[in-house]
Amino acid sequence: MDLNVTLILIIITVALTWYTWQNVDVMQKWIFYPYAVQRDNSWYRFITSGFLHADLMHLFFNMFTLYFFGDVVEWTLVGNYGLVTGILLYLLVYLGGIIVSDIPTYFKHRNDPGYRALGASGGVASIVFSSILFYPTSDICLFAMLCIPGFIFGVLYLMYSYFQGKRMGDNINHDAHFYGAVYGFVLSMVLVPEAIFSFFDQISTWRLFD
Numbered sequence: 001m002d003l004n005v006t007l008i009l010i011i012i013t014v015a016l017t018w019y020t021w022q023n024v025d026v027m028q029k030w031i032f033y034p035y036a037v038q039r040d041n042s043w044y045r046f047i048t049s050g051f052l053h054a055d056l057m058h059l060f061f062n063m064f065t066l067y068f069f070g071d072v073v074e075w076t077l078v079g080n081y082g083l084v085t086g087i088l089l090y091l092l093v094y095l096g097g098i099i100v101s102d103i104p105t106y107f108k109h110r111n112d113p114g115y116r117a118l119g120a121s122g123g124v125a126s127i128v129f130s131s132i133l134f135y136p137t138s139d140i141c142l143f144a145m146l147c148i149p150g151f152i153f154g155v156l157y158l159m160y161s162y163f164q165g166k167r168m169g170d171n172i173n174h175d176a177h178f179y180g181a182v183y184g185f186v187l188s189m190v191l192v193p194e195a196i197f198s199f200f201d202q203i204s205t206w207r208l209f210d
Contacts (some may be wrong), residue, residue, distance in 0.1 A: 005087050006070030009094065010063045013120060016051040017059050027052060032102055032117040034110040046106075050098030052118040062120045066127060070094070073130045073188075080192055089191055093184055097126025101180035105173060122176040126184030129154060133188045136199050137206045151203055157181065 020027040029042075032049035036042055053059035073093065078086030101122025109115040131138075136151035148156075158181060165174035189196050 004071065004074060005090060006066060006074055009070070010066060013051050013053075013063060014059065017053045020052050032105070034106045034108075034115060035113045037106060038110045046099045046102050047095065049102070049118045050095070050120045050123055053120070054118060058119060062124050066094075066120070066124050069124075069128050069131045072135065073127050076131075076134050077191065093126050093130050093187055093191075094123045096123075096187065097180040097183050098123035100183045101125065101176040101178075102173075104175050104179055108175070117173045117176070119173070119176075121173065122180030122183075125157075125177050125180035126187075129181040129184040130188040133185050133195050133199055134192070135202075137202050149206060151199075151206075154181070154185075 020030060030045060030048035030052055032045050033042075037045055053062065070090075074087070074090045077089045077093075080086065081089060098120060099122075102117070105117060128140075132140075132150040132154045136154075137149045139147040140150050140153040141147040142153075158178060161174045161178035161181070164172070165178055
């Protein structure tokens with residue numbers, strides 16, 4: 001197995017998550033805490049929080065998703081830009097997704113001392129939606145049973161994340177999912193402009209029953 005950038009990110013994330021599970025003080029220092037960010041300028045939390053997870057299921061789901069979608073996006077960007085530039089742009093999609101997806105959360109909760117968030121979901125959503133732009137008719141399977149084309153999944157995902165973010169009825173940062181997804185899709189359009197034409201071309205030729 002090649003030690004590609006996606007796998008390196010997974011290894012680093014697993015290692016740092018495990019480390020902070022054993023060191024609660026570090027977890028509290030690195031977690032995304034908008035109230036603290038505004039008061040002590042701990043802006044690094046925008047990125048460090050993306051390498052932390054609440055529990056094993058949270059970690060597994062994010063890294064499992066990154067593993068299956070990350071290679072596709074990494075390969076596409078390297079194919080368009082070459083190895084070094086492609087990898088740097090891939091990191092811009094992933095790490096940028098982690099950072100950008102938390103900006104709305106920061107403004108929403110910067111005066112809320114009880115709010116904290118963590119996880120790579122914003123970056124993972126960014127990667128998933130980048131792959132949807134490049135390969136919109138490829139199936140995305142939910143719970144290994146229900147498989148639907150990426151462009152349909154994308155619409156449903158954005159609708160769900162938007163309305164759940166408005167409701168704020170659980171402990172999931174749906175805003176990060178929504179804005180990470182939008183960031184990944186838009187940035188990928190900017191990086192590979194011809195992909196938008198391919199996107200609509202692939203959708204136009206897709207049929208429910210072939």
